[in-house]
Amino acid sequence: MPIASAIRRLFGLSSRGRVPSDPSGLEGSCGDPQHRARPKAVGKLHKAASVGDTVKVEQRLMLRKSGVNDRDKKHRTALHFACVYGHPEVVTLLVEKKCDIDAHDRENSTALIKAVQYHQEECATILLEQGANPNVSDASGNTALHYAVYYENSSIVAKLLSHHADTEAKNKDDLTPNLLAVRENKQQVAELLIKKKENTHALDEPGRYSCSFIKIRL
Structure with a gap:
């Protein structure tokens, strides 16, 4: 299919x-x-x-x-x-x-x-x-973030992320919001999700932030 x-x-x-x-x-x-x-x-x-x-x-x-x-x-x-x-x-x-x-x-x-x-x-x-x-899933396993990504509503995606929406939550077809954004070519929201992930990694590993930032700027 x-x-x-x-x-x-x-x-x-x-x-x-x-x-x-x-x-x-x-x-x-x-x-x-x-x-x-x-x-x-x-x-x-x-x-x-x-x-x-x-x-x-x-x-x-x-x-x-x-x-x-x-x-x-x-x-x-x-x-x-x-x-x-x-x-x-x-x-x-x-x-x-x-x-x-x-x-x-x-x-x-x-x-x-x-x-x-x-x-x-x-x-x-x-x-x-x-x-x-923000991480409750419906009968299909989709969270609010899945829907915000699907409809490419960048503003709502940003607000959900600021309230700790889970970017790795999987629905019943094993699609995370990240994967959904990539598969549906939702470029704007994909960038928001990538930045969120990199910022999270930066908090966990302080030495990685500058590298990630430079990579984005290049």
Whole structure:
């Protein structure tokens, strides 16, 4: 099987390059909000989170009409929905209400993974700064870093690396983010991963830093 086809299969992509299933149960094109349908048959808290209604989210939690970690049939929490649809205010509120920041849905995806898949950098940043684990893997063994590399989102890759994302984490096809970057010719993110690895080696072996630096400059 060609590498490109294998990668598409690995990431749940169709031949048209669609992203994995979103929390509405429908597929969107590259995480574009215009291609997302609003969630159906989910709780009121989830709906409020998906449209960014911070007031309603807070009211339901204060009146105890909903629990901050309530799940729908696919085990998704309000935090998953807020991250997919890009509502950082709701994300902040849910975190302040002590939600399970690393809650898994049925596909073992965390809210951080969903934020990365849908290019919601502000939401991803909030989660990372509040202690979300960047090294949780989903049902395919992919971490948030795998997805950031695949979509060549250099900014999110850099933030994940600054929060100790594991560059050697292997998915079910034994692909690390490093190998994925090389195979998919993601040059910008590949350079970030290489620098991260060299800096790590420099900390472990101080004498190697200057050599690595000179090599890069040449």
